[in-house]
Amino acid sequence: MLQKLMAPLGKLTGGNPMVPGIVAFVALAVIVPPLLAGYWIFLVTAGLLTTITAFGLAIIVGWVGEVNLAGAGLLGASVYVTGYFYRVGESRLNGWPFIPAALTGIIVAAFLSGLVAIPTARFSGIYVMVLTLGLQITLERTLFSFPWIIGGFGRNVIVNRPRFLGVSFDSDLRFFYLCLAAAVAAGLFVNALRNSRHGRAMNLIRTDKRAAAAVGISPWRYKILAFAIGGGLIGVAGAFTAPLYRSPPAIVQFIAFQSLFLLAIPVVAGTRTLLGISSVALSFALIPQALESHHLSPFLLGGIGLIAGTIVGPGGLGGNLLEILQKKKEVAILSALGLDGETEAEVDLTVAPAPAPAPATDVVSVEGDGDEIVLRNRPPRLKA
Amino acid sequence: MAANGQTAVLTTADWTEGELAALETVEDFLPDQVREGTVLRATDVHKRFGGVQALRGASIEVPAHSFVGLIGPNGSGKSTLFDVLNGFTTPDQGTVEAFGQDVTRKQAWDRAKLGMSRTFQANHIDLDLTVLDNLLAGAYLNVRGGVVASVLGFPAVRADQKRANEVARAVARLLDLEPLLEVRAGSLNFGAQRRIEIGRSLMSRPRLLLLDEPSAGMDATEASHLLMLVKRLQTDLGLAVLLIEHFVRMVLDNCGSVTAIAAGQIIASGPPDVVAASAAVQTAYLGVSADA
Numbered sequence: 001m002l003q004k005l006m007a008p009l010g011k012l013t014g015g016n017p018m019v020p021g022i023v024a025f026v027a028l029a030v031i032v033p034p035l036l037a038g039y040w041i042f043l044v045t046a047g048l049l050t051t052i053t054a055f056g057l058a059i060i061v062g063w064v065g066e067v068n069l070a071g072a073g074l075l076g077a078s079v080y081v082t083g084y085f086y087r088v089g090e091s092r093l094n095g096w097p098f099i100p101a102a103l104t105g106i107i108v109a110a111f112l113s114g115l116v117a118i119p120t121a122r123f124s125g126i127y128v129m130v131l132t133l134g135l136q137i138t139l140e141r142t143l144f145s146f147p148w149i150i151g152g153f154g155r156n157v158i159v160n161r162p163r164f165l166g167v168s169f170d171s172d173l174r175f176f177y178l179c180l181a182a183a184v185a186a187g188l189f190v191n192a193l194r195n196s197r198h199g200r201a202m203n204l205i206r207t208d209k210r211a212a213a214a215v216g217i218s219p220w221r222y223k224i225l226a227f228a229i230g231g232g233l234i235g236v237a238g239a240f241t242a243p244l245y246r247s248p249p250a251i252v253q254f255i256a257f258q259s260l261f262l263l264a265i266p267v268v269a270g271t272r273t274l275l276g277i278s279s280v281a282l283s284f285a286l287i288p289q290a291l292e293s294h295h296l297s298p299f300l301l302g303g304i305g306l307i308a309g310t311i312v313g314p315g316g317l318g319g320n321l322l323e324i325l326q327k328k329k330e331v332a333i334l335s336a337l338g339l340d341g342e343t344e345a346e347v348d349l350t351v352a353p354a355p356a357p358a359p360a361t362d363v364v365s366v367e368g369d370g371d372e373i374v375l376r377n378r379p380p381r382l383k384a
Numbered sequence: 385m386a387a388n389g390q391t392a393v394l395t396t397a398d399w400t401e402g403e404l405a406a407l408e409t410v411e412d413f414l415p416d417q418v419r420e421g422t423v424l425r426a427t428d429v430h431k432r433f434g435g436v437q438a439l440r441g442a443s444i445e446v447p448a449h450s451f452v453g454l455i456g457p458n459g460s461g462k463s464t465l466f467d468v469l470n471g472f473t474t475p476d477q478g479t480v481e482a483f484g485q486d487v488t489r490k491q492a493w494d495r496a497k498l499g500m501s502r503t504f505q506a507n508h509i510d511l512d513l514t515v516l517d518n519l520l521a522g523a524y525l526n527v528r529g530g531v532v533a534s535v536l537g538f539p540a541v542r543a544d545q546k547r548a549n550e551v552a553r554a555v556a557r558l559l560d561l562e563p564l565l566e567v568r569a570g571s572l573n574f575g576a577q578r579r580i581e582i583g584r585s586l587m588s589r590p591r592l593l594l595l596d597e598p599s600a601g602m603d604a605t606e607a608s609h610l611l612m613l614v615k616r617l618q619t620d621l622g623l624a625v626l627l628i629e630h631f632v633r634m635v636l637d638n639c640g641s642v643t644a645i646a647a648g649q650i651i652a653s654g655p656p657d658v659v660a661a662s663a664a665v666q667t668a669y670l671g672v673s674a675d676a
Contacts, residue, residue: 189535196534196541197527203510204521210472211508211581215588216496216525229531272512315512330567337563 022275029180038172045176045244047285048183049237054265054281055190055274056233060113061263062271063199064226065206066120070132071262073139074113074231076254078105078238080143080150083248087151087159098162102239106232112139113231120223136256144251151248161243179240186233187274193229202226261302267309269316276318280305399620406554407620413526413551415499415589417622418448418483423592424500424626429468429478431461431648438464439475440648446592446626451618453639453656454628457668461648462628463505466596469626470502471495483591497525499591503581505600511570511577515561516552518569518580522587523548548587555583558617575606582614592624599629607631611638636660644668 029048033041053075060068082105089095096104116135120128144150151157161170162178169178193199201222204212209219241249252258261284269280288301309316315323399407424446431439439461446452456462467473469480471492480488483498492502501522509518527534527548529541556562559579564572569580578598585593595614599607611627611634618625629635635642636656643653644665652662659665 192535192537193531196531197524197529197545198531198534200517200521201524203513204524207510208504208508210492211504211584213472213492214470214496214502214504215522215584216493218491218493225531319512326568327571330571333563333567334571 025275025278026184030177033176034173041172041176042244043286043289044282045172045179046241047282048176048179049241049244050262050265050285051183051278051281052186052237052240053234053262054269054277055186056230056235056237057262058230058266058269058271058277059190059193059202059226059233060230061266063194063202063206064223066117066124066223066227067129067263068113068132068227068230069129069256069259069263070113070116070136070139071234072254072256072258073136074109074234075238075241075262076251077112077139077143078109078235079241079249079254081105081108082239083151083157083159083242084149086162086242087157087248090148090157098164098243102236102242105239105242106235109235109238110228110232113234114224114228117224117227120220120227133256133259136259140251140255144254150251157248159243159246159248161246175244179244182236182240183278186236187278190233191274198222198225257299257302260306261299264302264305264309267316268305268312269309270312270319270322272315272322273318276316276321280317399616403558406557409551409554410558410586411621413547413554413589414621414623415591417591418624420448421484422446422481423448423483423624424469425481426465426469427479427481429465429475429480431464431468431473431475438648439468439478441478442645442648442650443478444469444626444643444650444653446624447641448624449622450624451615451638451640452624452626453635453642454626454645455632455635455642455659456645460646462645463596464648465645466502466594466626466628470500470594496588499589500594501585501588501590501592502594503578503585503596503598505597507574507577507581509569509577509580509584512568514566514568515556515572515576515580516549516565519552519555519561519583519587520548522584523552524588526587526589552583552587555586559583559613574601575610578602578610579613586617590623592626593618595625595627595629597628597630599631604631604634608634 029044033044036044053071056074057068057071060066082101084101085093085096085104086098086101087094112135116131117128119131123131151159161168161175163169167174169175194203201212201217202225204215204217205219205222212219212222265281265284266277269276271277284301284305288296312320422445425444427443429439429442430437442461442465444452444454444465454462454465464473468475468478471487471490471494474489478488479486482495482500485498487495487498510521513521527541527544529538529544533541553562553565556565559582561576561579561583564576569577572580582593582595582598598614599610602610607629608631611629611631614625614627615638617623627635627639636659639656641654642656642659644651644659644662646664646668651664651668652659
């Protein structure tokens with residue numbers, strides 16, 4: 001029944017097995033929240049913003065294979081910069097409209113993330129981890145320690161929910177839909193980027209930097225680009241987080257431990273499916289609250305997540321699920337070809353092919369080489 | 385392999401009609417091939433790694449539209465020379481010219497823009513991606529558009545992507561991968577994975593292919609068939625190919641010219657029969673004394 005309902009959609013999307021799941025996910029996200037209590041709407045909204053953050057980290061961790069330990073710092077930078085410019089005026093620099101303020105926060109996060117990627121021309125792996133950790137600590141000790149930016153330490157700072165084109169997003173439900181739209185837009189962006197030459201280039205860099213360079217891709221350029229785009233997406237999450245609480249959130253939400261918690265999301269989910277990342281991000285946002293009565297720390301969840309992600313392997317939960325779906329498709333293809341589709345399959349080149357029918361083209365040249373004569377159907381068209 | 389132990393001399397007259405159509409698609413996609421002269425020249429290349437002198441004045445030339453073999457025992461400097469030619473390693477001394485330009489200090493990705501592509505000894509493909517996605521990764525230089533244009537799907541980007549898709553299918557057809565386009569590379573065996581890597585190189589619109597032991601890990605029969613495929617493509621697409629191959633007999637039987645290297649020095653270069661007859665090659669590489 002469900003398959004029949006989804007069939008037209010499958011045709012539209014080229015039979016992508018994940019599409020029904022994505023549609024169901026978005027449908028649930030639209031339909032369910034009005035039925036929830038305000039507190040849970042607020043939590044799901046926070047979960048959507050965590051999802052956008054995880055999309056950004058997935059580009060850095062999953063696509064170019066570098067570990068970013070500054071996720072929370074970049075998120076906080078965007079939250080505080082956006083909040084500073086957008087909040088109700090304390091100084092002449094406050095009181096900007098939401099969009100310019102949010103863009104400033106996004107640009108700051110993208111710039112800082114891209115900046116820390118510059119040394120990746122020479123370094124990789126653990127050195128990049130240390131660099132990003134350095135960025136995180138630096139942000140904590142500089143930007144996050146200026147009360148006039150973060151608006152904390154006893155100040156009564158108000159960051160209102162935004163208003164566009166006469167529509168107010170002040171209520172939790174409306175703000176939820178705004179964040180849902182941002183999350184869907186971020187997902188579409190990441191999906192389109194992944195299928196573009198830039199996404200393929202980033203993937204090839206993760207697979208092998210030398211192979212990427214051999215086909216014209218500069219690994220350094222794309223690592224910086226991946227960090228900048230990833231940082232920009234984290235910045236988007238930060239920009240929407242700024243008005244989420246109506247007042248600047250405490251810096252404890254953006255410390256190094258929180259970076260580990262955020263990093264655990266793409267590690268557990270894998271980075272091959274956006275649906276997987278979304279599901280894990282929402283779970284990470286909701287489960288600690290749901291289990292609050294058991295006094296479970298969100299960091300414990302992050303720690304368990306990192307361990308689980310390591311055990312599950314580089315594909316993560318989403319990757320493993322996708323592999324099961326892909327395997328079914330492959331078995332069908334390989335069976336149709338009469339090949340063993342379990343683990344080994346190849347068009348066997350060691351077997352002499354059946355004699356091919358003589359091409360209709362004339363023999364246009366004969367090349368001699370010692371005793372052997374090679375007949376050519378057509379010479380290569382050596383364009384001048 | 386022929387029954388007499390000689391490797392088969394390869395012919396190019398056995399494309400099917402479908403393959404010929406694919407060949408034309410790929411040929412149209414490729415840039416103008418160099419008609420004559422030298423496409424790659426390395427002169428007096430020296431390279432030292434710590435206490436090891438990997439290359440000692442090595443020089444090599446690849447003429448246009450030629451199939452050149454590079455042979456040498458393990459540790460002779462073949463792969464280091466390839467790295468220097470390709471731009472992964474900067475020589476301590478000497479020059480590299482590609483397509484008439486001095487590229488000695490150019491990065492590998494800049495050399496790729498000139499039409500130089502390369503495969504590697506071990507597999508360097510993404511085993512989690514499908515064959516098609518692996519091939520399309522090679523088309524990076526041939527799809528226009530920045531990040532914004534790509535994400536928004538501007539018409540020029542869409543047209544290039546469509547074209548790359550068509551060419552990837554044609555390449556797959558020529559490499560006997562067409563039915564497997566939607567299968568992940570990791571589900572295929574080593575031979576198919578090597579063909580994917582060659583296909584990805586073709587997708588980068590090369591004028592010169594550097595193939596570093598494409599048949600490494602294969603038996604002689606598989607290697608012979610892969611080499612046959614490469615030679616068919618080289619001949620019919622008008623490419624220049626520089627091949628490192630450990631099946632020496634196959635190289636001598638099928639390459640137009642051969643360069644032999646030992647201990648970082650070129651010890652012979654020229655037509656295969658001349659190289660095979662060289663006392664230095666027989667002594668240093670084939671394990672046969674010149675006096676035997």
